[in-house]
Amino acid sequence: MGPDHVVADPARLLVYESDGLTQYRQAPLAVVLPGTTDELVEVVRAVHGEGIPVVPRGAGTGLSGGALPVEGSVVVGTARLNRILALDPENRLARVQPGVVNSRLGVEARRHGLHYAPDPSSQSACTLGGNVAENSGGPHCLKYGVTSRYISGLTVVLGGGAVVELGGAARDPATGLDLVGLFVGSEGCFGIATEIEVRLLPLPGGVRTLLGIFASVEDAARAVTGIVAQGLLPAALEIMDGASIRAVEASVYAAGYPTDAGAALVVEFDGTDAGLDEDVARAVACCREAGATDVQHTDDEGQRTRLWQGRKKAFGAMGRIAPDLLVQDATVPRTRLPEVLEEIMAIGARYDLHVANVFHAGDGNLHPKILFDRSDADELARVERASREMMQVCVDAGGTITGEHGVGVDKQKYMRLVHGEEELAAMSAVGGAFDPRGLFNPGKVLPEPEPA
């Protein structure tokens, strides 16, 4: 490997000091960017040989600090491992390197009438290796499921540079443990996937998008309940609240949503074209019954983009209002959403924080966004306390502390809200089976053991 692909200069290391969760920063010893599996193996062997931890990194778009360097570590970036190794339309499989960007696989698959279903919001930048590490979701996983459903095999580099093949589409699923399923979502703590076998699906025959405007989040949530009760299975069901709408409309991303609205609901159906208009008609009826003030729908690609615009840009728009933005992530059983949202807004008000909500209403995955200013120490402390209370509310409702962003360093402090000591010990032991020396992304995911 040439010196071009080893970064040790402090100025160039700056960009590797954090991922999408910018409140934590730590410089690594160095960053290495291998270009082949052999180089990757060599790097892991050499670094682990010195007893130095390795922190894997994809595009650094993660929101939980999964790619945050740990002190005294070497970051191994997959940016140059960006080849699509095989695309097999006959078996609807692709084999890719971990640095391939999610949407690029989508573009390549489209040439064969296929697509890769998981679509995290960062899909134009995030890598499949990162998606595997985080078990990423996206707006369309209500119907299609999350990353793990689409990963059929992995070639992984484990501690000391050992290369192991896990699974594979041709392997009998009952002849061994599901090590692929276990590795997906391990947040870089088990090893680095150097080849990823993914399943592709045929492109849907048609798509319809519907935008409903409501006076309140409760009304929008009632529409969602109606849609589910109708037995409809939309590809996406997304709600944004009034605060989010106003943030978007005040930004360069203005999508034309009414600023006095309490909530906007985006519903998308895809599949065989012949059935979509009926689905849309039933969903429109549900929206009207729940008191929608306006409902629009379209099958036109350009119009669809416009209806989605507000939802897709909510994050970016809010980033412009305040110096800092914390995007929370939790999941609750879907029917508990209205009461949980009410409590979350009450917590925000109690701590005098600006909170806006955008969420995947179909699967109960919420993303409260807290706007704040890091330089205000008091406000920062209030953000911390409010976050914990929000997590507690979600857990009390039968939910969990992260639905798609991962634990990383951000949620370790909440792990005991959802897991007992036995379960945490089991996770730790399973991590030890893959990485006995604890040299992959140490100190992430699992909390420090309780003091005896």
Added chain:
Amino acid sequence: MRSAPETEGVVAPGRILARAHRVLRPRTPEEVAEVLAGARAEGLGVVVMGGGRGLPPLAPERPFLVLSTAALSGVDVYEPGDLTFTAGAGTTLGDLEDRLGTEGQWLPLDPPGGRERTLGGVVASGLGGPLQAGFGAIRDQVLGVTVVTGDGRILRLGGRVMKNVAGFDLVRLFVGSAGRLGVVVSASLRVFPRPRARRVLLLEGAADGLPREELLQAARAVSTAPVVPAAAVLLRRPAEEVLVVRLTGSEPVLDADQARLEDAVGHAFRTAVHPERWMQRMAGRIGDDRAFGVRQRGLPASLPERWTAWVTAAPAATLHVDVLGGLLRAHLPPDAVDETMLRRLRGMARGDSAPVLFDSVPEGREELLERRRWGMPVGGAGSGGADGTTVLERRLQEVFDPHGTLAPTEYAR
């Protein structure tokens, strides 16, 4: 907890029950832990049994007891609005289907054995049926499990929410672990709205005047068509070869999907008059004591080649191939399997092919497999993966069943 050998309501290979020291039916996770501790103290292995259909074909060689999940049954929580439920391991798929049906929902799982299979057995086996094509594998439907590990720890893993990445995904580890790490005592799964309509399409080789090559090409065309059916299988009895496709959706969707498939296939399908009967055949059978049952995985594109090879090697076999998933199941009459046939089956698994695995053995023919050990692949590469995988699996077994109480561990490979 009943301690007398107990066969009431249990469909299991007689050879396993006959050799079991006893059959225990714990009612709670704590009682499961007690059974495991008791077995360990007595030096007995533990075979976990749900409906008895998915048990490996031969009894363990070491002394063992059977832990039946029959008393761990019933739906604990069902929230139709959340599209989730939690039920005990011993709950049958039939009972679940009835219960979910009252709310217009269903569990799109069609493992071989169908309604008689138990939730715990299906989760532990990880093997679904051809509906996986349209709705995902079992591992994608399970949101959480409560397990008792081989060494008696009660772990509550995952939850009842659709998306959950709070820590390492141990749920996945237990789904498909076949009783090697612990006993699944209950599971939470996601359910789906029941499709408004369904249709079963047939294309028969002989009856529709299609040469085998064309039928095989039709099957391939279904698996690469721009529409994914709920399920598709190719079935064979010695005098009958038929492609069966199951569609779900509203009537206009069924019409449109059928037309697109016929376009891709180049033939018109017939609509089944008795769809239930065909859906049962699509699920396939398992745990049949009257035949040798084997299975072999392969990629969908290899179907024509594998089909021809199996028909040639075992003309007396009934065959069942998941056209979209690639799993092939064969049943051979007892008199069709001898050392020569075993050699042929081994030949089927040469090179890059997946191993051929036995699911069932006829009564009285156990000796043919006993020398090869229960559930062993009769040949083939990648029977459990490379050495690295073996090491990982061994370590994971040490984490959850350090004393080797769970009998299946000795048959793992």
